[in-house]
């Protein structure tokens with residue numbers, strides 16, 4: 001199987017970047033081919049623009065969006081790696097999703113998030129977060145994020161297997177971070193496919 005990893009962090013020496021590398025290494029260990037989309041290094045423009053609006057109505061998406069869609073077309077699984085920012089996605093990931101998973105290509109209606117125009121894929125979200133998991137659970141952030149992303153957004157993209165892995169305590173001790181890196185490796189090595 002082919003695994004595409006979408007990395008959102010401007011610093012290639014960051015913990016988030018290390019998580020993406022471990023996920024890829026784990027997937028390769030399990031015999032999959034991998035491709036890393038380092039959105040900052042590649043200079044992806046996340047701003048939804050008039051070209052995207054016109055693309056929706058004309059069916060002719062901008063070139064950079066077409067290139068990302070071709071990359072998705074090759075993938076059987078997609079891993080998203082981005083830090084939790086203000087209990088949501090950083091602007092780069094948000095914009096990549098807004099622009100690339102477009103109406104008429106990813107989905108054509110909004111009544112049922114289980115119906116997508118895309119073929120079934122596996123989707124995994126690996127999200128470093130500064131907060132502790134018990135804090136997030138107690139205050140309702142974890143369930144809010146699960147609802148928005150797992151029950152909502154990623155269903156429309158045809159992710160029949162989809163999992164949110166919150167990597168809490170990402171600024172914690174060395175052993176804590178090593179543990180989180182191992183979780184990322186295991187997530188890559190243990191990817192499940194519907195077919």
Ligand SMILES: Cc1cc2nc3c(=O)[nH]c(=O)nc-3n(C[C@H](O)[C@H](O)[C@H](O)COP(=O)(O)O)c2cc1C
Pocket residue numbers: 009014015016017083084085086087088128129130131132170171
């Ligand atoms: C702008 C910004 C917003 C953040 N918002 C949150 C947040 O809402 N919840 C949380 O748990 N951590 C939050 N954090 C902490 C990051 O998720 C955490 O530090 C993460 O490890 C950053 O990735 P890095 O270590 O690879 O740089 C935020 C950090 C920044 C810079």
